[in-house]
Each structure stands twice: as C-alpha cells, then as structure tokens.
Amino acid sequence: xxxxxxxxxxxxxxxxxxxxxxxxxxxxxxxxxxxxxxxxxxxxxxxxxxxxxxxxxxxxxxxxxxxxxxxxxxxxxxxxxxxxxxxxxxxxxxxxxxxxxxxxxxxxxxxxxxxxxxxxxxxxxxxxxxxxxxxxxxxxxxxxxxxxxxxxxxxxxxxxxxxxxxxxxxxxxxxxxxxxxxxxxxxxxxxxxxxxxxxxxxxxxxxxxxxxxxxxxxxxxxxxxxxxxxxxxxxxxxxxxx
Amino acid sequence: xxxxxxxxxxxxxxxxxxxxxxxxxxxxxxxxxxxxxxxxxxxxxxxxxxxxxxxxxxxxxxxxxxxxxxxxxxxxxxxxxxxxxxxxxxxxxxxxxxxxxxxxxxxxxxxxxxxxxxxxxxxxxxxxxxxxxxxxxxxxxxxxxxxxxxxxxxxxxxxxxxxxxxxxxxxxxxxxxxxxxxxxxxxxxxxxxxxxxxxxxxxxxxxxxxxxxxxxxxxxxxxxxxxxxxxxxxxxxxxxxx
DNA sequence: TACGATTATATGTCTAGACATATAAGTCAA
DNA sequence: TTGACTTATATGTCTAGACATATAATCGTA
Numbered sequence: 001x002x003x004x005x006x007x008x009x010x011x012x013x014x015x016x017x018x019x020x021x022x023x024x025x026x027x028x029x030x031x032x033x034x035x036x037x038x039x040x041x042x043x044x045x046x047x048x049x050x051x052x053x054x055x056x057x058x059x060x061x062x063x064x065x066x067x068x069x070x071x072x073x074x075x076x077x078x079x080x081x082x083x084x085x086x087x088x089x090x091x092x093x094x095x096x097x098x099x100x101x102x103x104x105x106x107x108x109x110x111x112x113x114x115x116x117x118x119x120x121x122x123x124x125x126x127x128x129x130x131x132x133x134x135x136x137x138x139x140x141x142x143x144x145x146x147x148x149x150x151x152x153x154x155x156x157x158x159x160x161x162x163x164x165x166x167x168x169x170x171x172x173x174x175x176x177x178x179x180x181x182x183x184x185x186x187x188x189x190x191x192x193x194x195x196x197x198x199x200x201x202x203x204x205x206x207x208x209x210x211x212x213x214x215x216x217x218x219x220x221x222x223x224x225x226x227x228x229x230x231x232x233x234x235x236x237x238x239x240x241x242x
Numbered sequence: 243x244x245x246x247x248x249x250x251x252x253x254x255x256x257x258x259x260x261x262x263x264x265x266x267x268x269x270x271x272x273x274x275x276x277x278x279x280x281x282x283x284x285x286x287x288x289x290x291x292x293x294x295x296x297x298x299x300x301x302x303x304x305x306x307x308x309x310x311x312x313x314x315x316x317x318x319x320x321x322x323x324x325x326x327x328x329x330x331x332x333x334x335x336x337x338x339x340x341x342x343x344x345x346x347x348x349x350x351x352x353x354x355x356x357x358x359x360x361x362x363x364x365x366x367x368x369x370x371x372x373x374x375x376x377x378x379x380x381x382x383x384x385x386x387x388x389x390x391x392x393x394x395x396x397x398x399x400x401x402x403x404x405x406x407x408x409x410x411x412x413x414x415x416x417x418x419x420x421x422x423x424x425x426x427x428x429x430x431x432x433x434x435x436x437x438x439x440x441x442x443x444x445x446x447x448x449x450x451x452x453x454x455x456x457x458x459x460x461x462x463x464x465x466x467x468x469x470x471x472x473x474x475x476x477x478x479x480x481x482x483x484x
Numbered sequence: 485t486a487c488g489a490t491t492a493t494a495t496g497t498c499t500a501g502a503c504a505t506a507t508a509a510g511t512c513a514a
Numbered sequence: 515t516t517g518a519c520t521t522a523t524a525t526g527t528c529t530a531g532a533c534a535t536a537t538a539a540t541c542g543t544a
Contacts, residue, residue, distance in 0.1 A: 012497060028417075038524065049499045054525080062304065070525045071507045188430035188448035188472025206430040206448050206472075230430025230448075254527060280494065291529045296495080312495045313537045 013048055017056035025065055025076050032078040036066060091147075091226075092171050095139045103138035106165050107146075107198070111153070122152050122220045123213070129153040131160070133169050136198055146198045149224040156221055170224070173214075177221055185211040188230060199229050206230030255290055259298035267307055267318050274320040278308060333389070333468075334413050337381045345380035348407050349388075349440070353395070364394050364462045365455070371395040373402070375411050378440055388440045391466040398463055412466070415456075419463055427453040430472060441471050448472030 011019065024030040037045070042053040057074055060066045068074045095102045110132045114122070118130050131151040137144045149169050151159045155177075162172050187209045196203040208228040214221045253261065266272040279287070284295040299316055302308045310316045337344045356364070356372045364372070373393040379386045391411055393401045397419075404414050429451045438445040450470040456463045 014497075040524080049501090051500090052498060054527095055497085057525090059304070062301070068525065069507080070505070071509090071523055073524065186428060186450065188450040188470075190432060190446070190448045204432070204446060206432045208428065208430040208450075228430075256527075282494080291531090293530090294528060296497095297527090299495090310495065311537080312535070313493055313539090315494065 013046065014052045014056045017042065017046055017048075017053060018059055021056070021060060022065060030076050032076050034076045035073045036076065038073055090168075090171050090174050091137045091145060092168050095137065095144060100139040101141070103141060104166070104168050105136045105138070107134040107136060109133050109164055111160065114152075118150055121150055121223050123223075124152065124220055126154075129160075133164055135164070135168060137168065143199045143229070145226050145228045146195065147224060147226050149222060151222045152220050155216065155219045169222075173222060177216065182215070183213045185209075187211075189227075191227075195227055199227065201229050255288065256294050256298045259284060259288055259295060260301055263298070263302060264307065272318050274318050276318045277315045278318065280315055332410075332413050332416050333379045333387060334410050337379065337386060342381040343383070345383060346408070346410050347378045347380070349376040349378060351375050351406055353402065356394075360392055363392055363465050365465075366394065366462055368396075371402075375406055377406070377410060379410065385441045385471070388437065388469045389466060390469075391464060393464045394462050397458065397461045411464075415464060419458065423457040425455045427451075429453070431469075433469075437469055441469065443471050 021030075021036060030036060036057075039050055039053045039057065042056075043050050046053065057066065057068065061068050061074070064077060066074045067077050092102050092104070112118075112130060112132065114124075114127050114130045118132070119125065119127065122130070130153055131149075133149045133151070134147065135149075136146050147168075147170070151169065151173070153160055156173070158176060159169075159172070162169075162176075164172065189207050189209055191199065191201055191203055191205045191207050193203050195201075195207060196205065199207070201207075206229075208230045210226040210228075212224050212226070214223075263272075263278060272278060278299075281292055281295045281299065284298075285292050288295065299308065299310065303310050303316070306319060308316045309319050334344050334346070352374045354360075354372060354374065356366075356369050360372050360374070361367065361369065372395055373391075375391045375393070376389065377391075378388050389410070389412070393411065393415070395402055398415070400418060401411075401414070404411075404418075406414065431449050431451055433441065433443055433445055433447045433449050435445050437443075437449060438447065441449070443449075448471075450472045452468040452470075454466050454468070456465075
C-alpha cells in the first residue's frame with residue numbers, strides 16, 4: 001500500500017527515488033547493513049540517467065541514512081546511536097534573540113592547577129592549568145541559567161587573559177576558539193540549596209541540566225554544566241522531516 | 243572529517259566552492275539577507291560548468307545556510323534562531339540499538355471525541371475524534387520512559403484500527419505516517435505519585451520531559467509527552483561543528 | 485493609479501556521456 | 515598462510531548542453 005503518493009504535488013524523479021528508498025529503510029524492509037541497489041540497477045529500474053540516481057543517493061548519504069562505499073555499494077546505516085542533537089548555543093545570543101534583556105553576573109573565577117576531579121571532568125590525563133568559572137545568566141532580570149565551567153588552558157591559553165567579568169565565557173569561547181566536536185548530555189535534577197538560591201527557586205524544585213563538552217580535534221576545550229529552572233525554561237526545537 | 247580546513251586532502255572543486263561561500267557567511271562578510279553571486283557568475287569565476295556550482299549551492303541550501311529563490315537568486319539565511327534540535331526518535335528502535343531488551347506495556351487506550359483540552363493540546367480548532375494512549379517502555383525490564391500521547395484521528399484515520407497493545411504508537415506512526423515538521427520542548431519536572439509509580443522512582447524525584455508535536459503540512463498528527471527518570475536516563479548527542 | 489498580462493531570468497531538474505579514485509577480490513609468489 | 519601486486523567495479527566528480535518552472539520586472543490597459 002502506497003501511502004506517500006501525495007499526488008497533489010508531482011515530485012521530481014530524483015525525489016521519488018529518494019523517497020522510495022527512504023521508505024524502505026524507515027519501514028525496516030531494508031534493515032541496517034542492507035546493501036541497496038547499485039546505481040546502475042536503479043538507473044535500469046527507473047529508466048533515468050546515473051546523475052539522477054546519484055543525486056538521490058547523495059542526499060540520503062548527506063542525511064546519514066545510507067553510507068556509500070566505493071567499489072562496495074551503498075548500505076543502510078544503523079540509526080544514529082542516539083536521538084538527540086543540540087546545536088551549540090550562546091546563551092547571551094539566545095536571550096537577545098528572544099527580545100529580552102540579557103543580564104550577566106560572574107560568581108566565581110579561579111585559575112588553578114588541574115585537580116584530579118578537573119582532569120576527570122575534562123577527560124584529560126596530563127596535569128595542567130585550568131580556569132573554573134561560575135556565573136549566572138538572566139533574562140529581564142529573572143535568573144535564566146547558572147553556568148559552571150571548566151576551561152583547559154593548555155588548549156586555550158588566551159583564556160587566561162580574557163576578561164570574564166563582563167563577557168560570558170561561552171560567548172568569548174564561541175568567538176575565539178573554533179570547535180570541531182561537541183557532546184551534550186541532557187538530564188534532570190532537583191535543586192540543592194545552592195542551586196535554588198542562584199536560580200531563585202525552591203529547594204527540591206526540578207532543574208534541567210545540560211552538560212556540554214567541546215573539543216577541537218581530540219583536544220578538550222571546555223566542559224560546562226548549565227542549570228535551568230525546569231518548570232520555566234524550555235528548549236524548543238522545530239524542524240523539518242520527511 | 244572536518245570539511246572546511248582539511249588542507250591535507252585536495253578538495254574537489256564543488257567542495258571548494260561550497261567552503262568558500264560558507265566561510266564568507268560564517269565570518270559575517272556576507273550577512274543574512276545578502277545575495278550571493280548567481281550561478282552563472284560563479285561559473286565564470288571558477289571556470290566550471292553550472293552543475294558543479296549547482297551542487298555546491300544545493301548542499302548549502304540543504305544545510306539551511308542559504309535560501310534559493312527562483313528568478314531572484316540565493317540569499318544568506320538568518321542563523322537558525324533556536325537552540326535545540328532533537329531528532330525524532332523511536333524509543334523501541336533506540337533501546338534495541340543500545341543492545342538492550344525492549345519491553346512495552348499499554349496502560350490506557352481510549353478513542354473519544356476531542357475535549358477542549360485535547361483540542362488545545364493538539365492546537366486544532368475543530369472538534370473531532372482523538373485517540374489517547376498511555377504506555378510504558380522498558381529496557382532490560384527496567385522502566386525507561388512513560389508515554390502519554392494524543393493522536394488526531396482526522397489526520398490519521400488508520401490509527402483507529404491499529405493494534406497498540408503490542409506495537410508502540412510511536413513506532414506505528416513512524417512507519418505509517420510521513421511527517422513534515424516536528425517541535426520538541428524539553429523541560430524538567432518532579433515526579434508526582436502516578437509518575438513515580440510508573441517509573442519506579444521516588445515521589446519528588448527529577449524527571450526529564452520531552453513534549454513533541456508532529457505535523458504533516460500544517461495538520462497536527464500527534465502530541466506526545468515522554469517522561470524519563472531524570473537521574474538515570476540521558477539524552478546524549480555528539481556532533482561536529484565548524 | 486491600480487491591476488492584469490507578458491516577458492525575462494535564475495533556479496530546478498535531467499541527460500549521456502567522461503575520467504578519476506578507492507577498494508574488494510582475485511592472482512601469484514615467498 | 516601471508517604479503518604484494520593486479521584487476522574489476524562502484525562510487526565521486528565533472529561537462530556542455532537541454533527544457534521546465536516559478537516569479538520579479540515590465541508593459542499595457544482600464
């Protein structure tokens with residue numbers, strides 16, 4: 001039963017090819033690892049030129065639905081190992097984009113030799129210097145998030161002389177240090193007394209937690225934990241699919 | 243695998259064109275709204291065929307960096323204002339991909355005329371029939387998430403006859419209904435007695451909440467709320483940046 | 485001036501070829 | 515069996531065209 005035949009709009013051929021393959025993958029008819037037909041087979045099946053098939057397959061590869069290997073063929077990829085993607089965000093820019101007044105407050109700023117806990121958190125072996133920062137972001141004078149950050153000075157020596165009393169470290173890093181990889185972990189906790197005070201919420205109130213690690217080609221740059229009031233702040237994402 | 247700066251491998255021409263334009267956009271040299279050169283101008287500048295330029299621009303458009311308008315040209319897009327992106331996920335597939343045993347339990351299943359609250363939640367005006375489902379997902383026999391879902395039957399009539407006692411509604415929908423847009427909201431709450439019982443956690447323990455709305459071309463398909471134990475489950479995302 | 489019809493043009497899709505390149509698979513020697 | 519070499523082949527990139535299509539701009543008319 002073909003359900004996707006939105007006869008309303010006449011899809012172009014390469015889109016039809018792409019959709020056909022996508023459907024078989026999403027329904028599980030072609031499971032991960034399955035070799036999808038070679039380009040020349042699809043050319044024969046659809047009666048079109050190779051470039052048309054190639055465009056369809058290229059887009060599927062770009063979307064990480066299939067993997068293409070020279071000489072071997074194209075294979076259905078395992079569904080991306082997890083479900084969440086969070087674009088790196090600059091809280092200051094985010095709040096300003098929302099049309100609200102951004103407020104920033106540096107709570108603590110320490111330069112120290114990395115402790116064992118610091119090294120563990122940054123995932124590095126060698127001892128070195130780190131900067132530990134905690135600060136608070138607010139929107140329209142209401143606490144928006146508290147931030148607890150560690151910067152590896154051996155990766156970002158310039159951070160030693162940066163002035164974090166006015167510019168939030170996240171914004172500074174985003175503008176000064178190119179990153180190549182990031183990892184986010186989202187979880188929830190209940191506020192302890194310190195967190196509750198910083199966010200102006202009740203002890204035991206829910207908090208949304210984002211832990212972010214940022215690397216530049218296998219070098220850790222920074223590890224940051226962001227705490228948001230769980231019942232007020234929301235991470236919203238809208239995006240396109242199929 | 244960083245695409246922009248790998249001088250090691252000689253980039254192909256279309257990749258160089260794409261990177262050149264990308265750089266100008268990311269550095270702000272070409273701000274949002276700026277019209278980038280026409281295809282025929284790039285063809286002249288790079289001395290290549292139109293298809294080569296077209297491939298570069300198509301990929302930039304696919305990545306939402308530029309917007310292409312017939313007869314008008316290609317324009318730099320405003321950076322996506324949101325902060326979070328969460329790929330749509332099928333919990334069953336997710337758990338199986340983790341190599342754990344998937345368990346499913348239907349808690350409630352009701353077909354009813356949409357109440358005012360249902361219409362509000364689905365964001366629709368007209369009254370119609372809806373299906374309300376609640377169920378529980380488990381991994382290795384440990385509660386993984388509870389799900390509370392509303393399906394708009396006027397958008398998905400087939401759902402009326404689907405058997406949700408064995409197949410989770412998320413998986414069914416993913417396989418039967420193409421979607422075009424989704425919105426996620428992530429927040430945190432503390433468990434009430436019912437939630438605590440379902441997830442086998444303490445009352446007052448933190449929970450991660452994902453609210454997802456799915457549309458197909460302006461028609462609401464489903465609204466779902468997922469509750470995860472906040473201290474055990476984690477949404478992890480790793481990705482590349484620039 | 486306002487509006488409808490026409491035209492010009494940039495992008496969208498497609499073709500039928502070409503050569504490049506990575507690599508799976510086969511071949512042969514040590 | 516192992517390693518080195520060769521070969522076959524699927525994908526990667528590219529060309530020089532073509533026609534389709536949406537729409538900004540222009541023109542003509544009421």
